[in-house]
Amino acid sequence: MTSRTQITLALLGLVVVALAARFYFGYRLQPQLPPSPEVFQTVDALFTAVTAHDSQRLADCQQRLAKYKDRGCVPLAAAQRLDRIISLAQSGDWTTAAHRLYEFMQAQKRNGEPTPPRPQLTAMNRR
Numbered sequence: 001m002t003s004r005t006q007i008t009l010a011l012l013g014l015v016v017v018a019l020a021a022r023f024y025f026g027y028r029l030q031p032q033l034p035p036s037p038e039v040f041q042t043v044d045a046l047f048t049a050v051t052a053h054d055s056q057r058l059a060d061c062q063q064r065l066a067k068y069k070d071r072g073c074v075p076l077a078a079a080q081r082l083d084r085i086i087s088l089a090q091s092g093d094w095t096t097a098a099h100r101l102y103e104f105m106q107a108q109k110r111n112g113e114p115t116p117p118r119p120q121l122t123a124m125n126r127r
Helices: 003-027 037-052 055-071 076-090 094-106
Strands: none
Touching: 037 055, 037 076, 037 094, 055 076, 076 094
16 A cells, blocks of 8 residues: 555545544534423424524514523523524524524433323223
8 A cells, every 4th residue: 555545545534533523513412401391492482483484483582592591591502502593594594594403402302301191092091
């Protein structure tokens, strides 16, 4: 193997590692929201506003999120990520904003929030 081939393979390996790191850190280590129903509902409303391209709802969600951030209910990293998404939508890039918000929401673990029990379907309560 020539030294030129070795250098090419080494550079290719570095590119692959860099892309893998970008994917891992960009999509897997999303900042987490607190286990608050109000905050989650606001982020859900934000998703609705972004996908509907509704500037008024977007502004309403931005105000509610700013209040949560001021009260310390939303971690700074999560607030910054949501602010960047809102800025994308405000600049007219609704599709990218929707994709980023979807990725953010999918990465939420919702730790600490109790989940309501699901009713069991039986022959007695099926109608």
